[in-house]
Amino acid sequence: MHQENDPWDLERGSDELDVDTKLESPEEVGGGERWTLGLTPSITDSSSDMESSAEFQQAQFALTCSICDLPSQLFCNHCHLRICENCVAQHLRSPGKHNVVAFLDRAIDGPHCECHKDIQSTYRCLTCSMCVCNECSKKSHARHDKVLVKELLDQQSRDLLKNIAELKSLIKPVFERKLDALKMKLANANKGYEVLEREISMCGDKLHREIDSVVESLKSDAKKYRDEHLTEIQLEITVMENKLKDIQEAMTERENLLSKSAQFLEFDADIQHFKVIPETTNFELPIFTPGQGDVKAIFGQLSSLITSVSPSYAIKRERSKKSKRIMREPYIQASVTVGERYVYDVTCASVDSVWMCGAGVFYHDYNVRLIGKDGENKETLECPINPRYIALKSPTCVVFSDDSDKTVKLWSRDLQMILVRTGDWIPKGVDVTMSGDIIVCQFKKAEVAAVHSTLSRVVRYDENGSELRIMEYCEGKRLFKLALFVAENRNFDICVSDEGKHAVVVLDKIGKMQFVYKGNIKSGKYHSFNPRGLDTDSQGNILISDYLNYTVHIIDQHGTFLHYLMRKQLKLPLGLSVDEEDKVWVGEYSNGTISVIEYLT
Secondary structure (H helix, E strand, O other): OOOOOOOHHHOOOOOOOOOOOOOOOOOHHHHOOOOOOOOOOHHHOOOHHHHOHHHHHHHOOEOHHHHHHOOOOOEEEEEEEEEOOOOOOHHHHHOOOOEEHHHHOEEOOEEEOOOOOOOOEEEEEEEOOOOOOOHHHHOOOOOOOEEEEHHHHHHHHHHHHHHHHHHHHHHHHHHHHHHHHHHHHHHHHHHHHHHHHHHHHHHHHHHHHHHHHHHHHHHHHHHHHHHHHHHHHHHHHHHHHHHHHHHHHHHHHHHHHHOHHHHOOOOOOOOOOHHHHOOOOOOOOOOOOOOOHHHHHHOOOOOOOOOOOOOOOOOOOOOOOOOOOEEEEEEEEEEEEOOOOOOOEEEOOOOOOOEEEOOOOHHHOOOEEEEEEOOOEEEEEEEEOOOOEEEEEEEOOEEEEEEOOOOOEOOOOOOEEEEOOOOOOOOEEEEEOOOOOOEEEEEOOOOOOOOOEEEEEEEEOOOOEEEEEEEEEOOOOOOOHHHHEEEOOOOOOOOEOOOOOOOOEEEEOOOHHHHEOOOOOOOOOOOOOOOEEEEEEOOEEEEEOOOOOEEEEOOOOOOOOEEEEOOOOOOOOOEEOOOOOOOEEEOOOOEEEEEEEEOOO
């Protein structure tokens, strides 16, 4: 059988290779040579403490192979190329000499002696703050504090590697996310101003139409008054003209009688009726009085551009915590049968017991039960309705939402009270935060069905039920379609499963969008991501029950998918809760079982 050559054994005796096998001392190097550490059969087994540390490994990953872009661990001194373990064989086969060493052991041209410019320095004189060669170190700097230049170069290399790693893995991603957010903010601002201008134009067009209508109405009224006024005056003119005609005729008749004296005695000379002036109607022209209101006030006003500055802040690493990792093969530690048709929601009271609800729809007992890991019913709380969403206030006290009267109730054996009234919103999932606040998912039917069939939001209340914050919009867009379950993470993020969006929406503590997780389902043989119950663990991971795909998703606090739990071993997983030992309790809707899963080590 053909045996593949070890990359470290390839052409080791060839004239084309120059693979050093020992570290030369400064005295052996002499003035014009460089420091080099030869390649050993196992470069990864370097004696350097830094190389074996997790911090160094993380720093190494910041540098990529010059051939394939994978993380590099090696360096070719002759070619000045970074190389990964996968590509070293290919590189050694290429023409020319090669001197492949561990990256930190690569040859570095150090500074020259400040007294002998043509000789590379061997030491750094700490007393004089200058680099010196072997000769100077033994003469003028013999009694000074000195350190090997190589040690300084090695330390600087380590520092630079750590810088690169931190810049690449911590700082750069933050600025990239901020840049993406700013670009999205710019696009949303442009769209917002377009909508604003359309609204102003629409209001102006509407006001123009209303003004035109008022103008036409006033002009019509003025025409009606004018016709009435002029007609009446014209009638009076006609009467006056007739009277003048009668007067003229009377004058002519009397002038003619003056020459006919025989008729004097018989003529009635009374003109008294001509002395009566007919009545006339006095009109006052209508007066147009312009409105005194400010046109801007009538039309509407545009508020000022409101700015608020988010203060600058230093990017910090998370505080250290006991690190745990996901097991290669998580397993079901216990399977608790509650003897009912289904389990809807669960919340851990301790590492050995869990509160559960959901049996009432079929059995009408309306109970919330405390179930032990052994299946024992430790306590029963009788409720006025069948709760579907519960959270833990204390080991003996639960909080649940009541959609019958739109309230959130606090319930224990000794205390039953309404904690929150949600008005015309129907409460869904609830959670009690580390500070004691209550977070409630809510929805209601939309008044304008053409826009949204339902409206959904998440509201934060203090422990007395006073409203603290409504989370419904972010940058003018609705956050949720149908928020069902909610949980607070250890970094104070608010995690919400949204049935309408088929996604988990994660907000920061003031309601700003952090990310949306839409599942890791890429095969057509699976259903769409169908998130239901969710909770978080001590590592800040988010665990989400996927109702129709019979599994639980694990993502980190940044939304990166990590693992599936018990794929196809859970039947319609719904409610979910993580206890203090990082075991997840999953309520299975279809078979009345609560599975306790161990997944961290």
